[in-house]
Amino acid sequence: MYGLLDESGELAVCPYTKEMWRLANPNVSPPEGMPAEWMEREGIVEVIEVLPPVVDARLQVSTWEAAFEAGEWRQSWAVSDRSITEAKGFLKDALAEKYDQVSQRGFVYAGIRIGTDARSLALLIGAKVGGKNSRRVVTRHARVVLSKNEFDQMVVAADNFLQACQDNYFLIQQSIDDCTTITQLASVDIDYGWPAT
Numbered sequence: 001m002y003g004l005l006d007e008s009g010e011l012a013v014c015p016y017t018k019e020m021w022r023l024a025n026p027n028v029s030p031p032e033g034m035p036a037e038w039m040e041r042e043g044i045v046e047v048i049e050v051l052p053p054v055v056d057a058r059l060q061v062s063t064w065e066a067a068f069e070a071g072e073w074r075q076s077w078a079v080s081d082r083s084i085t086e087a088k089g090f091l092k093d094a095l096a097e098k099y100d101q102v103s104q105r106g107f108v109y110a111g112i113r114i115g116t117d118a119r120s121l122a123l124l125i126g127a128k129v130g131g132k133n134s135r136r137v138v139t140r141h142a143r144v145v146l147s148k149n150e151f152d153q154m155v156v157a158a159d160n161f162l163q164a165c166q167d168n169y170f171l172i173q174q175s176i177d178d179c180t181t182i183t184q185l186a187s188v189d190i191d192y193g194w195p196a197t
Helices: 018-024 036-042 084-105 118-129 148-178 182-186
Strands: 002-005 011-013 044-048 059-069 072-081 107-109 112-114 134-138 143-147
Touching: 036 044, 084 148, 084 182, 107 148, 112 148, 118 148, 134 148, 143 148
Parallel strands: 044 072
Antiparallel strands: 002 011, 002 044, 059 072, 107 112, 134 143
C-alpha cells in the first residue's frame, strides 16, 4: 500500500494508488516499477499493511491510520470497546452462525450419518409420509433397508436433534439478553450445549 505526503512530510492521503497519481498528472506516465527516487520526488511512500486485530464481543476496530515508526510508515489500528448493545449484536450474530453450522451438519443415528440440511429433511419427511413398509437408505458406503418403524424413529431422531439445536440457541440467546455488563457478556459461551453431531 502507498501513501502521499504533503509538503510538511505528513501523510495526507492513504491509501494512494497509481490511478490517483494518473488523475493528478494526466499528461505524464509513471516510470515502470516505481523506482525509489521517483517515489521520493513525488512524495509517495510505502505503507506497510498490518492485519487488523482479532475482535470479539468486547472490542471493535473502529478506524485505522498510518503512523511513522522506526523509519517506516506502518498501518496502525484503533481499537475501542463496544457498547453493551453493540457487543450483544456481535455475539448474537456469532450465535446465529454457530446455529447454522451445527444444525445443518447432521448427526449419526444407528451408524448412519443423517443430513439435516433443508434438502435432506425434505427427503426424510417425504419418505416418512409415503406408505411403504420399508425404506432403502443409501449412504456413501452402504445401502441399508429399514422397516417403516425404524425409519420413523430415524425421522424422530432428526426432529429431536434439530429441536435440541433450537433449544440451545434460544437458551444462549436469552443468556445474552440477560447480560447488563460487558463482563457478564464475556462469560457467555456460544460453543456450549450443542447436541453431538
